[in-house]
Amino acid sequence: MTTSTSALAPAIATLRAEVAGRVLLPEDPEFAATTTGFQTYGPHRPDIAVVAATTADVRAAVRVAADHDLPVGVLNSGHGVPPRYTGGLLVVTRELAGVRVDPGRRAAWIEAGASWSAVIEAAGAHGLAPLSGSTPHVGAVGYTLGGGLGLLARRFGYAADHVRAIELVTADGTSRAVTAQSHPDLFWALRGGGGNFGVVTGMEIDLVPVATLYGGGLFYDTPLVAAALRAWRDWTATAREEITTSVALVPFPDVDGVPDALRGRHVLHVRIAAALDAAAGDEAIAPLRAVGPRLLDAVGELPYTDSATICSDPTEPMGYQTANLFLDELPDHALNAVLDRVGPDSPSPQVLEIRHLGGALRRPPAEPNCVSHRDAEFLLGLTRRTPPDATPEQAAALRAPHAEVRAALRPWSTGGGYVNFLDGDGADTERVRAAYTPANYRRLVDTKARWDPRNLFRHNRNIPPTSPTSPN
Ligand SMILES: Cc1cc2nc3c(=O)[nH]c(=O)nc-3n(C[C@H](O)[C@H](O)[C@H](O)COP(=O)(O)OP(=O)(O)OC[C@H]3O[C@@H](n4cnc5c(N)ncnc54)[C@H](O)[C@@H]3O)c2cc1C
Known part of the structure; x- marks a missing residue:
């Protein structure tokens, strides 16, 4: 909810007096660009943005927001935009980047x-x-x-x-x-x-002592997608802990910039990152290469500083909606259910990613934290491109297959998702609750009630200080 300009005036005056960085209002030419990042669907519409230049700026912004009852959001890269909101104060951290x-x-x-x-x-x-x-x-x-x-x-x-x-x-x-x-x-x-x-x-x-990785991508063409997916799933059962892999089904557009071998094809991209040398790595992934010919095979030793090439995620801002689910297992029934709904030959082809978990992820750290669903074996994610100006009806239609996939996978899911992959409308309170075990969620609500009883920090993947539903 926006606050009237006259009611905001004292807050703006105090911020302008105290903040070393910039205080921006919606009428400022740089406001829209500053308050948007990677995600372009469902932009925030805060009343005030404070581009913090120092930690003192952050303190001033929070104090003023608390004094004037303005909910606070935080924006850095915009890769994890929470549900759409209007009003409040946005702290932009991008320039505090040491x-x-x-x-x-x-x-x-x-x-x-x-x-x-x-x-x-x-x-x-x-x-x-x-x-x-x-x-x-x-x-x-x-x-x-x-x-x-x-x-x-x-x-x-x-x-x-x-x-x-x-x-x-x-x-x-x-x-x-x-x-x-x-x-x-x-x-x-x-x-x-x-x-x-x-x-x-x-x-x-x-920081970890890893200067060089064994990693990269194997790309399989559409006719091999189902076989490669099953082979990867079977291979994960005995994969070494040093190797972390994921698979992504990607419909590549037929445009410049996409490698020739992938242009216009819907491929399975197996992404590999291992703290191993090339000999041990080659031996470990031999069963994946044995699936059949690859459109591209770019796996080998690389400096960690080149690790972005392993997944080759998009870098240009885009609009999208996502869904994700932790899974205990991925039997053929589950794989088929997903391919039928969002695979290359389905009515709603889109980017599907499955990450292999386990290993050290299962073990809580010496100093425990609230990260949950540690026993899950896989994390499945769906991403549907959504135009920034899509109407709510158009956006709902685009994400409809997400609910179908979730329902189809229910028998194998932990029931929860991963906090970092909850975006936009998919980051509602219920989904955030399910991202934690019931015991962890209860403790989070208690901690929230102790430190932020008014829910000042609510423009995020929100945990309200009182639980909306009583977690079982
Ligand atoms: C292409 C892509 C690839 C990704 N890959 C991975 C991955 O491999 N592994 C993974 O775990 N996640 C991944 N993510 C998810 C990403 O880690 C989360 O969305 C994360 O929240 C992004 O943080 P950000 O600051 O970059 O984004 P923003 O959208 O700027 O911030 C997201 C939220 O983080 C919170 N936040 C950020 N900074 C602060 C702060 N200083 N203080 C308090 N709250 C803060 C706020 O609630 C904010 O709304 C990926 C996302 C995308 C789009």
């Missing part, structure tokens, strides 16, 4: 706006790597707050399992140094609980 590596302690201090690409580059200079994901353009802090399922996830676990300290501006505008010792409840909840407990201005994370 990265400091401490090679001796294998650690990095990352500011709120740092992207993984900046961290990868800074860590790579010391033969180290962060636990980054499929695209380096995602914000490192936002990704880690939602769990952080990375390229080497089966080897090292979630990024949220490797956080040492967090600097947080809480709902009273105070900056707090949060560690397991200082604030055990917040430290548990922040690592997996998203942006619900305040604005994170920086965090210290572990």
